[in-house]
Amino acid sequence: MFLGGDLQELIDEMKATAGFEDVVIVGAYPSVNKPTRLDKTVIAVSQGEFNGTARAIGNMDYAIDYSLVFNVFVPADKGIFQLMEMVLWVLAFAIG
Secondary structure (H helix, E strand, O other): OOOOOOOHHHHHHHHOOOOOOOEEEEEOOOOOOOOOOOOOEEEEEEEEEEEEEEOOOOOOOEEEEEEEEEEEEOOOOOHHHHHHHHHHHHHHHHHO
């Protein structure tokens, strides 16, 4: 779905989902300038690993592992609870 490097569709879907209204979601690739002090929570989305392998000896069965990376940055004044809330929202979104 995102193999072509275009993560904008995923980012747009996340922005339109309840729970992410006050969160800045950006693509991590190409590089984005890092703010020196966060005013809002930031989620950077990038492609992780892509591995295709034959899973059975003597068989022509193939499997692909593909991952996405969500880096969540929370302002210091929001604390660990905001971080955990965002991680739970990202997981719920990813699982669907």
